[in-house]
Amino acid sequence: MIEHAHIHAFENIVNKENVYSDKAHLIAYSYDATRERYQPDAVLFPRDEKDVSNILRYCNEHKIAITPRGAGSGFTGGALPKNGGIVLAFEKHMNKILEIDTKNLVAVVQPGVINKDLQKAVEKIGLFYPPDPASEEYSTLGGNINENAGGMRAAKYGITKDYVMALRAVLPNGEIIRAGKKTIKDVAGYNTAGILIASEGTLAVTTEITLKLIPKPKFTKAYMGIFPNVEDAMNAVFKSLAKGANPVAMEFLDSLVVSALKRKLGIELPEDAGALLIGDVDGNVQEEVDLQLAILEQSFKENNASGFEVSNSEEERVKLWYARRNASPSITIYGSKKLNEDISVPRSKLPEALSFIYAVGKKYNFKIPCFGHAGDGNIHVNVMVDGNDQKQLELGHQAIKEIFQLVVDMGGTLSGEHGIGLSKAPFMEIAFNTAELELFRSIKKAFDPNNILNPGKMGL
Numbered sequence: 118m119i120e121h122a123h124i125h126a127f128e129n130i131v132n133k134e135n136v137y138s139d140k141a142h143l144i145a146y147s148y149d150a151t152r153e154r155y156q157p158d159a160v161l162f163p164r165d166e167k168d169v170s171n172i173l174r175y176c177n178e179h180k181i182a183i184t185p186r187g188a189g190s191g192f193t194g195g196a197l198p199k200n201g202g203i204v205l206a207f208e209k210h211m212n213k214i215l216e217i218d219t220k221n222l223v224a225v226v227q228p229g230v231i232n233k234d235l236q237k238a239v240e241k242i243g244l245f246y247p248p249d250p251a252s253e254e255y256s257t258l259g260g261n262i263n264e265n266a267g268g269m270r271a272a273k274y275g276i277t278k279d280y281v282m283a284l285r286a287v288l289p290n291g292e293i294i295r296a297g298k299k300t301i302k303d304v305a306g307y308n309t310a311g312i313l314i315a316s317e318g319t320l321a322v323t324t325e326i327t328l329k330l331i332p333k334p335k336f337t338k339a340y341m342g343i344f345p346n347v348e349d350a351m352n353a354v355f356k357s358l359a360k361g362a363n364p365v366a367m368e369f370l371d372s373l374v375v376s377a378l379k380r381k382l383g384i385e386l387p388e389d390a391g392a393l394l395i396g397d398v399d400g401n402v403q404e405e406v407d408l409q410l411a412i413l414e415q416s417f418k419e420n421n422a423s424g425f426e427v428s429n430s431e432e433e434r435v436k437l438w439y440a441r442r443n444a445s446p447s448i449t450i451y452g453s454k455k456l457n458e459d460i461s462v463p464r465s466k467l468p469e470a471l472s473f474i475y476a477v478g479k480k481y482n483f484k485i486p487c488f489g490h491a492g493d494g495n496i497h498v499n500v501m502v503d504g505n506d507q508k509q510l511e512l513g514h515q516a517i518k519e520i521f522q523l524v525v526d527m528g529g530t531l532s533g534e535h536g537i538g539l540s541k542a543p544f545m546e547i548a549f550n551t552a553e554l555e556l557f558r559s560i561k562k563a564f565d566p567n568n569i570l571n572p573g574k575m576g577l
Contacts, residue, residue: 119158119181119202127161127203130171135162135209146204149189149196151540157184157198162209166285166293166324172205173322174291176569183289184571185318187228187260190252192457193538195264195317199573205322207259214238215325222330223282223299228259228323232266235328245333247274250534251442259323265315267534269366269441272396272492274331276534278314285325286313289565299327312560317536318571320564334399336406337365339434342394342417343387343424347371347475347487350392351467353420354491358464362412366396367492368441371471374486375440377447384440389423394491395441397434444488445497451484452501456513458541460524461495461533473523474498481516495533521547542576 127136137143138159147156163169176183182202189196198204212229217239224246226235232253236246249268250256256266262284267276283297296309313321344350354367370378370393378384386393394417398409414425428434448455462470471487478485478500489497500516502509521531521544531541531548545554554576561568561577 123175123179123181124159126175127159127172130175131161131163131168135164136160146186146189146206147198149194150192151194151197151538153194153197153539155197155199156201157204158201160204160206162206164210166287169205169287169322169324170291170293172203173287173289173569176203177289177291177567180567181569182572183322183569185259185263185322187257187263188231188252188255190256191260191264191538192459192535193532193540195536195538195571195574196260197539199539202569207257211324212257217242217244217330218299219244221299222332224328224330226258226326226328228257228262228326230258232256232258232261239330240333243333244330246280246328246330248277248280251445258326258328262314262323262326263316263318264534264536267490267493267495269368269490270397271490271495272367273363273365273399278311280329281310281314281326282329283327284310284313284323286321286323288321289567289569293324294321297327315536317538317574319561319574319577320570322570332401335401336403337397337399337434338406338410339395339397339428339437340364340410340413341424341426341437342413342422343390343426344392344394344417344420344422345389346391347471348468349421350394351471351491353394353417353422354467355464356420357413357416358492360412360416362409362416364396364398364409364413364492366490368395368489369393369491369496370395370441370444370488371486373451373484374444374448374488377450377486378440378443381447381450382443384443386440387424393440395437396492441488445499448486448499448501451486451499452503454502454504454510454513456500456502456517457535458498458500458517458520458531459489459495459533459535460498460520460529460531461493462524462527462529464491464494466527466529467491467494467496470524470527470529471496474520477516477519481512483513483516485516490533493533494529518544518547537575539574542574545576 207229216225
């Protein structure tokens with residue numbers, strides 16, 4: 118527990134109504150989507166960048182741990198205050214869209230802005246912010262930056278880092294830095310913004326974000342490819358893209374997920390589906406959309422697709438996407454606890470990777486339903502276990518370790534979008550050698566010599 122004198126000091130910095138140490142707030146800010154719990158000693162709501170600077174300076178002087186927090190929607194424990202201390206929450210005050218610059222096609226936002234709110238605001242004036250994590254309805258842009266969030270549209274449009282032009286951030290000693298510029302080109306100095314993106318709040322606290330916008334495409338249609346098995350579907354992914362297909366999204370559901378959607382939610386899906394590929398294509402002219410659909414249909418059928426469906430209205434498009442968006446909640450029929458990993462491999466390795474994953478499931482007698490962003494090689498692997506069975510949990514983590522080792526051997530990564538946080542920290546030595554890990558630690562020490570910012574995350 119931090120001393121009462123520290124609570125009084127925080128009240129002097131941000132005013133009493135923005136400092137909470139009551140039981141209700143400590144519990145509310147003790148967990149994220151992992152469902153693990155670590156209580157902070159206090160929750161602070163900074164009003165502006167000056168407050169953030171003063172809080173960090175004080176905590177640095179008194180060696181008080183700080184955990185920056187967006188919406189707490191992360192799957193790896195990045196927002197969990199493992200070492201106690203304070204949670205720095207941005208949703209109350211620092212949640213404004215500061216500027217939408219239609220001349221330079223950028224938006225300037227505070228870290229507490231909800232992803233979907235920015236999308237809606239820019240789309241009203243014909244612009245587009247593509248990164249769309251599954252948590253877009255509630256995740257914050259500050260959290261998206263710190264985890265380098267992806268989403269459904271990454272196959273065509275990329276991920277969060279591809280849209281960050283500049284950041285303002287506060288170092289642990291309270292000093293304010295600018296990283297990047299509003300200009301399209303900037304090669305002056307080190308790419309500090311690139312270092313801060315995906316740093317999980319371990320290096321600095323982001324206070325302002327400048328994001329690139331693009332014109333919104335005028336036409337969009339959804340498609341669904343139906344395959345007899347996963348291998349054919351995965352071959353269709355990289356072979357279609359190699360033939361010139363450029364879908365907005367190419368999402369994958371295996372037969373376990375298809376079955377779960379039918380059984381739990383009553384969603385009507387093709388009876389013979391061993392795997393589904395669902396996605397969108399877009400363009401500024403209808404002919405462009407039709408051409409993309411034609412490329413996909415031909416390639417899918419060359420890879421043994423038994424069917425290819427296209428939406429003819431927005432209502433039909435929403436219906437096709439409904440199955441994909443409900444994949445995660447449906448698979449709880451296979452186990453009370455989901456060990457959810459988001460591995461990413463080169464697309465051509467998808468057939469081999471999934472074959473190995475299912476073999477691991479047979480080895481340990483686990484159901485491992487898989488779905489995700491096949492268009493960019495990012496698959497959500499869900500080892501389903503009985504959460505009350507310690508032996509099953511241990512075997513589940515062993516299965517995950519074997520899968521991680523294969524993924525790294527294939528030239529892939531432990532995480533495509535969820536980050537490392539606490540849950541994947543034990544596996545960092547699989548993905549990085551000693552020199553690389555020491556480099557990470559030296560970067561951490563250069564930014565945060567007293568280790569007050571999100572300590573323990575990423576194994577640092």
